[in-house]
Amino acid sequence: MTCTDEPVLEMEFAVARHDFAAAGEAASRVKQVLRQLGIASHLARRAAVAAYEAEMNLVIHSHGGKIVLRVDSERITLAARDSGPGIPDTELAMREGYSTASDEVREMGFGAGMGLPNIRRCSDCFEIDSTVGRGTTVTAVVNIARPGS
Amino acid sequence: MESRFHSVKLLEDKCKGCTNCIKRCPTEAIRVREGKAVINAARCIDCGECVRTCENHAKAIIANSLEDLKEFDYNIALPAPALYSQIGKASGPDEVVWALKCIGFDAVCDVSFGADIITECTRRYIRRTPQPRPLISSACPAVVRLVQVRFPGLIPHLARMESPMYAAARIARARVGAELGIADDRIGVFFISPCAAKVTAVISPLGSEKSYVNGALAVSDIYGQLMANLGCGGSARPIFRGSGLGFGWAVDDGELRALGDNVKALAVDGIHNVIGVLEEADSGRLQRVDYIEALACQTGCVGGPANVENPFVARVRMQNVSAGINSEALRDARSVALDIIEEFGEDAFGMHELIQPLAGMELAECLESAIARMGELEKIVAELPGLDCGACGSPTCRTHAEDVVCGQASETDCVFKLRERMQRMAEDLLRLARMDLPSMARRDDK
Numbered sequence: 359m360t361c362t363d364e365p366v367l368e369m370e371f372a373v374a375r376h377d378f379a380a381a382g383e384a385a386s387r388v389k390q391v392l393r394q395l396g397i398a399s400h401l402a403r404r405a406a407v408a409a410y411e412a413e414m415n416l417v418i419h420s421h422g423g424k425i426v427l428r429v430d431s432e433r434i435t436l437a438a439r440d441s442g443p444g445i446p447d448t449e450l451a452m453r454e455g456y457s458t459a460s461d462e463v464r465e466m467g468f469g470a471g472m473g474l475p476n477i478r479r480c481s482d483c484f485e486i487d488s489t490v491g492r493g494t495t496v497t498a499v500v501n502i503a504r505p506g507s
Numbered sequence: 508m509e510s511r512f513h514s515v516k517l518l519e520d521k522c523k524g525c526t527n528c529i530k531r532c533p534t535e536a537i538r539v540r541e542g543k544a545v546i547n548a549a550r551c552i553d554c555g556e557c558v559r560t561c562e563n564h565a566k567a568i569i570a571n572s573l574e575d576l577k578e579f580d581y582n583i584a585l586p587a588p589a590l591y592s593q594i595g596k597a598s599g600p601d602e603v604v605w606a607l608k609c610i611g612f613d614a615v616c617d618v619s620f621g622a623d624i625i626t627e628c629t630r631r632y633i634r635r636t637p638q639p640r641p642l643i644s645s646a647c648p649a650v651v652r653l654v655q656v657r658f659p660g661l662i663p664h665l666a667r668m669e670s671p672m673y674a675a676a677r678i679a680r681a682r683v684g685a686e687l688g689i690a691d692d693r694i695g696v697f698f699i700s701p702c703a704a705k706v707t708a709v710i711s712p713l714g715s716e717k718s719y720v721n722g723a724l725a726v727s728d729i730y731g732q733l734m735a736n737l738g739c740g741g742s743a744r745p746i747f748r749g750s751g752l753g754f755g756w757a758v759d760d761g762e763l764r765a766l767g768d769n770v771k772a773l774a775v776d777g778i779h780n781v782i783g784v785l786e787e788a789d790s791g792r793l794q795r796v797d798y799i800e801a802l803a804c805q806t807g808c809v810g811g812p813a814n815v816e817n818p819f820v821a822r823v824r825m826q827n828v829s830a831g832i833n834s835e836a837l838r839d840a841r842s843v844a845l846d847i848i849e850e851f852g853e854d855a856f857g858m859h860e861l862i863q864p865l866a867g868m869e870l871a872e873c874l875e876s877a878i879a880r881m882g883e884l885e886k887i888v889a890e891l892p893g894l895d896c897g898a899c900g901s902p903t904c905r906t907h908a909e910d911v912v913c914g915q916a917s918e919t920d921c922v923f924k925l926r927e928r929m930q931r932m933a934e935d936l937l938r939l940a941r942m943d944l945p946s947m948a949r950r951d952d953k
Contacts (some may be wrong), residue, residue: 365878369885385790393657394909395877396869403660403789410790431874476791502874 373416385410404480412438444490514706521565526897528557539900549867552652555703555812571722579695584612588757589701589808592825601742609736619749621675623844641796649704649803659864667858676719701811725813750840751829759807777805
């Protein structure tokens, strides 16, 4: 089969605030899509872990949002966008072990303050952009190494 | 794509083309085409879920037969511990060994003893392998294949241990060769298997460069002959017999009980439950768990698809067999196991080959084509009813869309799409039928 020019895939997965029953489904779908695209398993794994952490952040901390998966021949880009409340100090939020999760959420085994640091660890390029009252966008990129390049 | 050997086969004349099996398959490997189920060899993991699901018994486990023993001068049976769970209380393990000898074997070596060896080696392996976490037991070959096909990211987590079956085969072979002076290639070693996955593992091994097992017989295939030779008072001893804990491997949580309390571990049984736990592990959770025991069959190997007994009844029987082997025997079996590990070296019981991801889920061979197909797939899925009725022969609307973009199905295989299209055609026909011809007088519709 011949390859067409530069196709791009973009998919969105809605994530609802505090919906712990459905939490993890978006990441699971991301993983399935990457598997079907034939992305090497070690890269897909990193993207899936980043997607899972980003999804849990949306469930725990945001008013709700979405995960946007974009794949082209060079990179996997995950963007987690929400509509608030926003992070007052992103530097502090990035610190390992820092968390604003409630006791209730911690009892469920989340809120260890490793979410954002884990996403950064899994990505080749990481960005966080947040405005209090407006929302947060976390972007994580995993580069696809092309065979022979 | 390479075609892999599978012990699960379709019996075409029995298949009615119902869609029960396609719904339960954990890798979405089955489609119904032209009234018959078709198994995609690249995706099948030989878990036997379809064997269990099919009410028409159209899925069979193809294994070796007793005829194959004729190729060798001396034959050793390796009964899975689960075999003993299939026999009623009236016959003890030694009578089962007798019955195995009656049907053609010269000697018997219990796989439960291999389990004792692997238990000890696994305990050491977990201790000396700090990363990654969680480690996943590779004892169930259906789970290993599931990881290869659906969770390749977890391949580095698979414990690099040989299966108890191979461990038992290796020692039984060495013992018989040394004591009776029989050439290795004249010794036939046959596993008595409770499942399809282990039959496949014998015929096409997972990770040992040389197979020490020559074949596998399904419990259900020899059950009748075994029963005919039980209860006649005969009894015999195996070359090696495991401890109660070794026998316990056949039951869910049994491997963990054998490993002991010092391992932070999790046990899961039933292939769909296993998928749930592997999803968690694959998302980077469960990192505080050292070891996962994962068995494809509910209740463990006693619930294997090549068994005959109800899984829950078999589990109780297995526990009784384990309990019947007293604590003195446990100490014995353990010290013999330690001696054997010393003799062969611990490395001998590790897995020697690399486990590779298995292709089968990809939409296309190159990324660009796969991306294009995925985009198309999403559009098709959005238009489908989402009822997952299976009438198209694919298990879900989504898999139907996958089949369409891969050129293996057409959109109108969906009865709802077909109906929509017929409706549109009927409307077109009606409109055409009502069209006025210039030569005709205008019709007054109202």
